[in-house]
Amino acid sequence: MIRMTKLADYGIVLLTHMAMEAPGTLHTAQDLAGKSRVPVPTASKLLKSLARAGLVVSHRGRNGGYGLARDAEEISVADIIAAIEGPIGLTECGTGTEGACDMEPFCAAKGRWAPINQAVERALRDVRLSAMRPQAGPLVRLQAESGVVR
Amino acid sequence: MIRMTKLADYGIVLLTHMAMEAPGTLHTAQDLAGKSRVPVPTASKLLKSLARAGLVVSHRGRNGGYGLARDAEEISVADIIAAIEGPIGLTECGTGTEGACDMEPFCAAKGRWAPINQAVERALRDVRLSAMRPQAGPLVRLQAESGVVR
DNA sequence: GCGTAACGGGACCTAATCGGTCCTAATAGG
DNA sequence: CCTATTAGGACCGATTAGGTCCCGTTACGC
Numbered sequence: 001m002i003r004m005t006k007l008a009d010y011g012i013v014l015l016t017h018m019a020m021e022a023p024g025t026l027h028t029a030q031d032l033a034g035k036s037r038v039p040v041p042t043a044s045k046l047l048k049s050l051a052r053a054g055l056v057v058s059h060r061g062r063n064g065g066y067g068l069a070r071d072a073e074e075i076s077v078a079d080i081i082a083a084i085e086g087p088i089g090l091t092e093c094g095t096g097t098e099g100a101c102d103m104e105p106f107c108a109a110k111g112r113w114a115p116i117n118q119a120v121e122r123a124l125r126d127v128r129l130s131a132m133r134p135q136a137g138p139l140v141r142l143q144a145e146s147g148v149v150r
Numbered sequence: 151m152i153r154m155t156k157l158a159d160y161g162i163v164l165l166t167h168m169a170m171e172a173p174g175t176l177h178t179a180q181d182l183a184g185k186s187r188v189p190v191p192t193a194s195k196l197l198k199s200l201a202r203a204g205l206v207v208s209h210r211g212r213n214g215g216y217g218l219a220r221d222a223e224e225i226s227v228a229d230i231i232a233a234i235e236g237p238i239g240l241t242e243c244g245t246g247t248e249g250a251c252d253m254e255p256f257c258a259a260k261g262r263w264a265p266i267n268q269a270v271e272r273a274l275r276d277v278r279l280s281a282m283r284p285q286a287g288p289l290v291r292l293q294a295e296s297g298v299v300r
Numbered sequence: 301g302c303g304t305a306a307c308g309g310g311a312c313c314t315a316a317t318c319g320g321t322c323c324t325a326a327t328a329g330g
Numbered sequence: 331c332c333t334a335t336t337a338g339g340a341c342c343g344a345t346t347a348g349g350t351c352c353c354g355t356t357a358c359g360c
Contacts, residue, residue, distance in 0.1 A: 002231060002270065004152050004240045005347065016258040028306070037253035041350055048308065061357025064306045077266065081152060090154045103187035108166040112282050116227065116274065120152065123269035132262050155318065178335070191321055198337065211328025214335045301360105308355070318345075326337070 008084045010038045011046045015055070015080060016132045019072035026065035046084065053083030072133070078124035089117040158234045160188045161196045165205070165230060166282045169222035176215035196234065203233030222283070228274035239267040 013036045018027055033043035047066050051058045055075060056066045068075070093104075093113050104110065163186045168177055183193035197216050201208045205225060206216045218225070243254075243263050254260065 002152060002154050002235065002240065002274075003238055007348070009241050013257060013259050020258065030306090035256070036258065037256045039349065042348070044307080045309095045349085051307085058307060059357090060305095060307045060355075062305045063358060064356085066307085085152065088153055090152060091159050106185070106187045107163060108170065108186065108284065109163050109282050110284070116277050119273035119276070120270050123273050124152075124266065126269070127266050132259050134258065134260070157319070160319095180335090189320065192319070194336080195320085195338095201336085208336060209328085210326075210334095210336045212334045213329065214327085216336085303358105303360090305358085306356085309353090311350105311352085313350075314346105314348090316345105316347080319343090321340105321342080323340085324338090327335080329334085330332090 002090065004081060005085060007042075007046060008081045010036065010042065011050060011084045012077060012080050012129075012132065014038065014043060014046060015050070015068070015075065015129055018056070018066070018068050019129050019133050023071060024067055026059060026063070026067050028065040032066070049084050050080070053079075055079060055083055072130035073128050075129040076125045077127040077129070077132070078121055080129070081124065089113065090120060091117075152240065154231060155235060157192075157196060158231045160186065160192065161200060161234045162227060162230050162279075162282065164188065164193060164196060165200070165218070165225065165279055168206070168216070168218050169279050169283050173221060174217055176209060176213070176217050178215040182216070200230070200233050203229075205229060205233055222280035223278050225279040226275045227277040227279070227282070228271055230279070231274065239263065240270060241267075 014032050017032055017035050018025075021027070029044040029047050030040055032038075032047070033040040036043065038046075047056065047058070050056045051066065055069055057069045058064070058066050091113050093107075093110075164182050167182055167185050168175075171177070179194040179197050180190055182188075182197070183190040186193065188196075197206065197208070200206045201216065205219055207219045208214070208216050241263050243257075243260075
């Protein structure tokens with residue numbers, strides 16, 4: 001039921017990796033791609049989106065890279081998804097795109113979607129990036145946890 | 151952020167129409183399609199799915215049709231979406247499909263998705279079909295409400 | 301300064317799948 | 331027995347997710 005694109009998934013994984021290092025640390029797109037096993041160009045594209053949304057800050061030139069724009073506690077999963085997928089709701093209705101649905105005048109559910117969208121968004125806004133990283137610590141443990149459903 | 155397929159949307163609208171009539175009333179696929187402005191074959195396909203999921207009961211033959219299997223209060227939006235889109239979570243991870251993700255061993259967010267999926271599902275399970283129908287009553291008012299975001 | 305390492309912002313492709321159509325049973329009234 | 335209806339497929343076109351590539355800009359460091 002209801003799916004998020006894989007891109008958004010990757011984005012969260014990338015940011016999770018960033019959140020595992022000290023705040024302010026810079027990560028190159030290549031570095032993050034390697035750690036997450038995401039193809040480099042894809043990771044690069046995602047990081048650009050995240051930078052445009054203001055979730056990460058970028059530094060160009062040599063020794064450049066990406067870093068978290070704020071504390072991991074201040075970034076929600078909803079923020080990340082919105083940065084990558086755009087402010088699209090569960091349905092296209094009520095997302096500000098007027099006239100997108102040509103059967104609006106006949107829709108029995110008209111005006112009933114907004115509360116649902118908000119409920120879902122609230123659920124996602126309550127999950128912070130800081131809660132996504134493995135609590136026990138760095139990458140080492142990850143290998144030992146194989147077998148657990150991702 | 152996060153999208154539902156149009157099919158699921160249509161399904162909800164179809165069921166909403168059913169919920170606007172007295173419980174036990176039978177509706178033909180054509181009838182519902184006409185009211186919802188959904189193409190007939192599509193509505194038919196959706197109703198089949200809903201019947202297979204046990205949300206509606208079907209009667210074949212002349213004077214047949216579809217009816218709600220239980221009270222509108224007992225059908226949640228989550229039920230409907232699951233019936234049409236299948237039990238897919240926000241991500242493919244944690245939906246029982248083992249090994250779907252080949253980078254599972256390296257995933258920094260491993261095991262962290264289940265709570266999020268559950269939060270979203272809970273939000274949708276709290277919305278009942280009975281809450282979707284226009285409270286003021288039958289179709290007549292719908293036309294008057296034009297201009298409201300669907 | 302100049303070369304190189306990084307990001308910025310596109311265009312572009314192709315594989316999946318969403319949304320929709322259609323056809324042939326099976327079923328049940330009249 | 332005829333007709334209205336659902337059951338269950340096969341099938342198809344258009345959209346888009348997911349990924350690749352290229353070229354420009356920025357800035358560190360030799």
